Amino acid sequence: MTDNNWVFFPGVKQAERRNGSFWINHRGLVIRSPKLATPVANRMAERFQSLYNVPILLIEDDCPYIAVTQLELNLQESIMDVDVQSLELPQHLEGYTCTVTNDCMRIQAHTYRGFLYGWFTLEQWIHEAVKIKESPKMFIPNMRLADWPDLDLRGHHLDFKGSVPLMSYVKETIERLAHLRINTLLIEYEDQFPYQSLPHIHHPNGFTQQDISEMLAMADKCGMEVIPFIQSLGHVDFVLKHQTYRHLCEDGLTFQYCPCHPGSLQVFKDMVDEIITLHPNSRFIHIGADEAVALGRCETCQSWMREGGDTRTKVDLFLHYVKEAAEYVLRQGKQPIMWDDMFHSEKCVDRISELPEGTALCSWSYYDMGKSNWVWWSGKYYSSKQWLVKDPGFIPQYQWLEDLPESEQAAIRSVWDKGEYPLYGSNNIPWIQAYKEQIPIIFGASCVRGADHTNQWCAKQEDRIQNVIFWAKFAKESSLSGVISSAWTRFYSLSPSIEPWETEWYPLSAHACYSWHTATMREEFDQLWTHTFAAGDPILLKAIQLMEKGGNLHKAQYYYAARQLLTDCQFPHAWLHRYAEMLRSSAHFAELTLRFETALRDVEWVMYVKEKQPLDNDVILERGFKVLTGLLGEADHWEKYTSRICLEWMSAPEVEELVMSKLHSFKVRADIVHQHSHYPLQ
Template sequence: MNINLIPQPQYVQTRETGLITGVPTWQVELHTPSADLRLSALSASIFGEVTETVISGDCYALVSTGLPLNLRMAQRVQGRNDGYVLILDKSHLEIYALSASGLFYGLKTLEQLLRNGNGSIPALTIIDWADLRLRSDYLDLRTVYPTFELILQYVAELSSYKINTLVVEYEDKLPFRKLSLLRHPEFAFTEVEHRLLLQTAYDNFITIIPKQQSFGHLEYILKHPAYISLRETPESVAELCPNRAGSFEMMAEILEEVASFHPDSEYLHLGCDEVWSLGTCADCRQSGLTREASFIRFVNRLVEKTVSLGKKPMIWHDMLMHATVEEIAALDKRVLVVVWIYGGHRMKADARQILHKLQDAGIEIMGASSVRCWDDNGDQNYPVIHNRINNILDWVELVQSEQLYGIIHTNWACPFSLGSPYGLFETSRYPAFFAADHSWNFHADTHSFLERFLGQFHGVLIEELPLEEWNDYVVTDYYQLIPQILPSITQNRLTAELIDAMIQFEIPAQRRSPLQTFLFRGVLSPDSEEVFTFLRDKYKSGYGDLMKAKQNMQTVLAKLLPPSMTELFIMSRFYRPELFEANLREIITDLAILDTETG
């Protein structure tokens, strides 16, 4: 039996004693130094009868009822992140850990084994731990994102993949009280919903890091008449002037509210990336500071405010790339700088350069890969997977060589708030859980991930697929495989249907001689029978398939998004093809007749 787990454990030893069944019917004892409702709930969800006992010391254990505790087993993961030992034999089960999170992840591994084996598990020993202390996913609540009910499901799901941190970019979705004008009129969380989000994260050993942009990407704030005057320039709708009276006071007030909504969060991410127009207004020029010095001076004020709120501030690195050694020396050492570099042939070299620059200045650092980002394809319908896999692996290599303790695997919904949305969040689970696999285990097997993901996430057994040459498929083939294996998918089927709908759209819109690539010939040759016959034929085939794809996409999106988000996404994909169609109708006046003839 294959132990197709995600993340892949550090050490697994199976024993040839046949499969064990009926484990959920066993009576077990939960031993903890203090009561933990999270461990109680997860144990009760797996086993029919759980007896709980508080024990002295720092060990956590779950064992078959009546089995003597062997707490020395927990020492095998001493000094490891979230480590656990799981031992399963025909007659008994033992799970030991030195932390509540370690025991939780041991139970999650058991849960995954039971699900993958339909209740049957081989006798085995697993000794496992996380190579990274901080393993973060990212939830971007700009433009298009899941419904609240689905968000809660996704947050809970993260724990199955042993992700322990979630950065949430709320934008205008927080239930602001004092600054109520910042609340989105339709999609802002209620206070009850937000508390439920935080509780769901806590219940699954996930730490929420709130992200509050504080310098750039402030479209949703600087659009309000009360704040328009704080823009760097009237045209820079997203960027704050740091030298304008009122700029810091506005951000300080916002940070106070954000911090108050997250009393248990250690970090507060301030953003501060891509402030492209910084230094161009009269106030900045009159300050006498360089662009970088002006940036650092304002960041230091934000850092001081954040620390006063009991939070550790984070910022992105990019505005420091060209700062001098002397300028970086002025940066407040209480800030953590997250270096995000998502690709390019110099990715690792550029990352090391800025990492070393910051380390030499005594600045705490962390890395950030991306599971969904621009990738020179703003109209992507799902992540550009070969770039994302390479970027994740590059960062896994970097955190080892540079001895970093965490990676934030960013997941962008769009390039900026007013931009076209990328493919839906659901399409990003493949690279997100690939990142989780390698954040937990630096040496997880890349080649087997596709098979492990199809089994774990989609309930697909490779041996049951109608594929002749499985060994020819590689980790980057996931998206293109989905239409072929869709009939065999039993879990997360809606995600598969979404990916299939995107591919069915891409075929007529981008891949199979899309009309816009040769529409110009109708303008150049208005009297050519050959050209017009060709255009009529392409219209009949291409636009017929495109409209079918639109109907299919609308059906799938209606199950995942509220109506206004569905409308926005559909328009982002079909606005241009429909413009081309309108242009064609001006050139060829009998298309309405063709529509009638073809139905």
């Protein structure tokens, strides 16, 4: 063991190794704790019992710390105060100190979370001591440390609209998130919530009230705040797909409510009422309101705007509706949070101040990695035309800053220009300073999963990690209220499921690590992640890096090499083995998509040529169809293998949709091309 932070994940801010060790003798241990920290003390007792199999005595009193001492024959001697010379307790509410001396192990904190995080850190230290073969198992080396988070809110998004896991897996995930120091859950139920007053919406296999109560109890045990997420305007296909609610569609589209129909807001209010009943302790409710792309299309909305003469716009329509939604949440004693994109998409950043007092804003940008050559404005990505000469492959779209009206160029430049305009600017979302001038509570939102493609099995890991690093550092520099890592399971409610939960742990770990300690170096993070999360085995990281190379170079061989690395790997934890299997499945899926594209391209031309000349004995086609047949067999194997893994933590109907939708389009294309030839597909 070393005297640096290497064994701690996330890395701690102050730590030092000291001479000597705390000895756990056969008589047992006394754990003394304040009432506030009793659940933490219970955790500690269970862990010590499993590691050392010694008697444990729990004592609850008014002491300001958790202290672990030897169980002596004289009980009073066991619980006496000793001078442990701890570091100064950090002022942050989640700050803590851990100290190990010859006589005592002590955790000091202000809050339940602080005690919990202190124990998680001490547990890592004890785990390292147990692993050292040359050191007796019953000795824990002395040390002292102090730690605290850089960001107050470190959230993660639980999206239940697709690839819905079993509740047992959800609770396991919450426990693991707590160990990563995630302190907030943004929970998007959609049709999984058992709404009583709104018929048809609840999915037949959705959660029960008992399921939700168990999940919230686990979150509370893990020191987590829960923010329910209720869509108020767009992304409501899960409601409007039902005939009962079809009259609320904006211009007949199931994606969005009509903001002028009184029934739209009423459905939202009914959802709020029922959600609050099961979430009485939640401070915030997220009301969505993003990507309202059909705003103002129907005749009712256009009529509302015409009633205002030349003064009413789509922006007025949007604000009129979301203000009512936010005010209703505020009347229920909760604070509304809403997404920010409609303000820069509709060029009305200056109107955020019109939101009801107490409303918070959450700014999302999933491709922001800092200094950028494009800016998000009016729903599009704008770059300088100079990139056509400099490097056209370095721009996301063909939208030019120079083509914007001068007033809009000036508005963008005023917040984006950092000395390299128009080639580069600060970041993709430079409007946050303008937000801060109008509203006090602003969160950031990165993305660890679900931002890349509608038919993806695993996110582009390095893109996701760079995005969470940007947001963590930017949030600290800009004094934001925190960052939530979104993790989407569908692009919208009626699209297919994407990127299952179990593929997110590498970028999600980065979000947790950097939100706690933003100064972590990139190489240090990989070392920490491998040492702690991956149980010291470098194979997982090597496989991920090969997959990244395969995606960047579009080479199937890298994916093949990654899954070969992961074949027959053995890990000390069942959950880690499951993660490795999901990575292997991800590598195989990406490999198959590249190989299918090549194989189909080699034979699809027959659909045109066959009408021009006979191709009954074409050796090239014969070879091509043989390759395609082999790929179809591999696809069948991938579906069976992946289904088996997913059935460990998802229900059968969810697994079927998630897995069977992924390679379906390639199978259909193969069948179509087969119909144009006499070569068999077996």
